[in-house]
Amino acid sequence: MNEIEPTERTRVRRVPQRAVYDRETIHRIFDEALIAHVAFSHDEQPFVLPMAFVRIDDAIYLHGSTRARMLEGICDGRPVCVTATLVDGLVLARSAFHHSMNYRSAAVIGTGTAVMERGRMLEVLEALSEKLTPGRWPEVRQPNEQEMKATRVVEIPIDEASAKVRTGPPADEKADMSFPVWAGTVPIALRYAKPVSDPNLSPSVALPDHVRQLSDRRGKNHD
Amino acid sequence: MNEIEPTERTRVRRVPQRAVYDRETIHRIFDEALIAHVAFSHDEQPFVLPMAFVRIDDAIYLHGSTRARMLEGICDGRPVCVTATLVDGLVLARSAFHHSMNYRSAAVIGTGTAVMERGRMLEVLEALSEKLTPGRWPEVRQPNEQEMKATRVVEIPIDEASAKVRTGPPADEKADMSFPVWAGTVPIALRYAKPVSDPNLSPSVALPDHVRQLSDRRGKNHD
Known part of the structure; x- marks a missing residue:
């Protein structure tokens, strides 16, 4: 198993049995998610925005307008966190306390850099398009020079990352097992x-x- | 229209025509979202986690274990951002550049406080349960003293908040309107x-x- 070594900052502390550091699992979550929530901080105040993204090899790629201040901040070395979450179902327990959700969530933290080379920028944009709508890229009008100049592509390496996954039925207390209410999961x-x-x-x-x-x-x- | 006054920190700068400050719209996005992405910072490094949540009146409520460090940090006054996003569809334009997504996203920033009063904690937990599975709360085994002691409920007022919404068809350039590729949206x-x-x-x-x-x-x- 190809694990990403957890650091002090990425080791999952709450419910550690749900933690996953396996690189393939982390990649798969990023690949299935349509959007990620991207955070940056300013004077300890975090801001979180939804963004389209794509994973290629061991990096996450964001893109947007060259005028987008968040992407500019990332390129200036501002630390970032990119989290993608798939909600897989409601977990309905017998006790209120043990209600939960089944989900898969992956997060990467670190800093990003701008992708400047035109050919590589196009590869990233194509990969993003093919992730969301496989087969569409060759059919659409390709980016022109002005559009490429207005676009910023940012790379964030998946060096410090972890995932948290919950699956399966509710985990009720033994004493509650005969409580007369339906228990199970509702997949989403x-x-x-x-x-x-x-x-x-x-x-x-x-x-x-x-x-x-x-x-x-x-x-x-x-x- | 009941607007939340945008501050320097919540005014939407990128594509401002998508900004919404109407309180009802913001509430509706929070009410429809099953989870939010919650961020806090440590030495300018942001961390983002998915969490269940519920809105009641003009506040967002999170809950979790009393041992969860993030909730503890929020109660200690650490600034937080809670963002909820609904992905409504893919926007497939004629040009690669104008591809987009239809979505509704609401974010609140600020600080939170612990809800300490037992009756109020129960009201919040019931509201969260009824949001996710209406009608279930009265049927399940209610929280006991030990479970209540292990649970932290945190309130974050919706004072500084904004939303960003995209709807409708692609916005292609005039010159691309006759480009021979299907364009439209795929609802999700x-x-x-x-x-x-x-x-x-x-x-x-x-x-x-x-x-x-x-x-x-x-x-x-x-x-």
């Missing part, structure tokens, strides 16, 4: 609904397979 | 799947309506 997942065409779309343009497949792909996991 | 929503009984559940206990209704309630919004 994201679902893509029917695509909605842009009102300005030319009627001659058909729905491509790469969009239709989004609903098909996710639908399977849900029942 | 959470879906509850079939409940899974605890393997130790007595066969005489039936699935209650409050659990069955979870899948029914959400299923409607998705197609």
Whole structure:
């Protein structure tokens, strides 16, 4: 098992049996999550924003406008935390106290750097696009020079990272096992609904397979 | 419209036309989100964790173990940020550059205080339970003294808060409108799947309506 060595800052202290430092598990959580919550601090006041992101190899990539102050701060070396969470279900116990959620959450902390090389920036943007809508990138109008100049891509290495995972049924007290209430889990997942065409779309343009497949792909996991 | 006055710290700077300061919209986002991402800082390094939470009136409530260091830090006056995000869909534009997501995100910053009064703690725990599984609280085994002593409830007033919302079709450049690729949105929503009984559940206990209704309630919004 390829583990990321937990540091003083990433070792999970609360409910340590849920901690995961396995690199593959951490990668898989980042890969399945559509967004991450990205935090930076200013005078000990944290700020958290949702962002699209992509993992490639051992790094997380964010992107945005060159005018976005948060990305500018990251490139200036401001410490950052990127956390992605998948809510997998409600855990309904017999006791109020043992109610919980099943979830998978991965967090990386550290500092980022700007990706400056044009070819690498494009690779990252393509990877992000292919993560969210596999097969779409080659079909869309590619970024022009002005758009590339307005875009900042930031790399955050997955050096200090950990995950926390809860799975399985509720963990009630022995004394509660005969309490007369239903107990179990209610799985939760994201679902893509029917695509909605842009009102300005030319009627001659058909729905491509790469969009239709989004609903098909996710639908399977849900029942 | 009941607006929360934006401060220097909560005014949305990037894409300000997506900013919302209306209290009702902010409340609705917090009420629909199952979890929030909660951040605190230590020596300018932010840490972000997913947590269940509930809004009551003009405050956010977190809860956890009295041994949880983050909640302890909040009670000691450490500044916190609580952000909740609903991903509503993929926005597929004709140009790579204008791809986006539809989402609603609300954030509150500030400091929290411990809720110490036992009756109020119970009200908060009941409100959290009723938010996630309406109708369940009266049916479960209520918290005992030991469990209440092990639980910390923290209140964070919604004084400094803002939301950011994107809705609608892609915003392509005029020059791209005839580019021959499908454009539009793919709505995304959470879906509850079939409940899974605890393997130790007595066969005489039936699935209650409050659990069955979870899948029914959400299923409607998705197609």
